[in-house]
Amino acid sequence: MIKDIYEQCPVYKKNLITLRLTEIKDAEDLLKCYSDEKAVPFFNSDNCNGDDFHYTTIERMKQAIDFWDFSYKNKYFVRLTVVLNDTNEKVGTVEMFHRIADDEFNHFGLLRIDLQSNYENKDVISEILDIANENFYEAFEVKEILTKTFSDATERTASLVEKGYYPINRKFMIYDDYFVRSKKGNI
Structure with missing residues (x-):
């Protein structure tokens, strides 16, 4: 029987990373990601009411996490923190x-991946995928x-292709650069 992810969110662990439900205590580490100007262009803010996810204060980061928690409790989406297994860094x-x-x-x-620019690499993205x-x-x-990629996101795009995702070659709503993967392989 499938457990409801909104009732009990699992922890997902691989060799390099762990994904677990985002918590307010992650704010300080996550601010390093969301204030990283090199990372912001790779955040998927499509259809997010103008939020570009570029946060420069701990207060704004905490507001975002509070909204993510509210969204989880109301079953809108799940936001998981990417934790490095070796250092516990978020x-x-x-x-x-x-x-x-x-x-x-x-x-x-719909999968969105937001990473600090130092970790926008094939190893981390492949484990997320x-x-x-x-x-x-x-x-x-x-x-x-x-999921979305970007023209400058060469390692993300390479990871997507390697993991069975392929471009939809049309707009998703009004947005470009989306890839898709079917549970059974190609659609």
């Missing part, structure tokens, strides 16, 4: 949700996962 977050919309991407999962591929289809009851 280097970014991952957001995932089951999308309900009146379009061709209805019931797709491994966790998503192994767990998120069932946890979020989706058959496809959408």
Whole structure:
């Protein structure tokens, strides 16, 4: 029986990273990510009401985490902290949700990956994608996962392709640069 991720959020562990529910105590470490000007262009802020996720104060970071907690409790999305296993440093977050919309991407999962620029690399991204591929289809009851890359995100794009994602070659809503992976492989 599938447990409801919104009732009890699992901890997902790989060799380099662990993903676990974001908590307010992560704010100081996460501010290093969200204030990183080199990282901001790689944050997926599509359809986020103008929030670019560039936070420069601990107060603003805590407000974001409070909103993520509110969203989790109301079953809108899950925001997980990316923790380095060797150092326990929190280097970014991952957001995932089951999308309900009146379009061709209805019931797709949407995965957002925000990482400090030092960790926007193939090793970390590949482990995030491994966790998503192994767990998120069932946890979020989706058959496809959408995620965004960027023209300058060469390691992210390479990781996506290596892990079975491919470009949708059309707009997602009004946005470009989305890749998709089906639970069964190519759609």
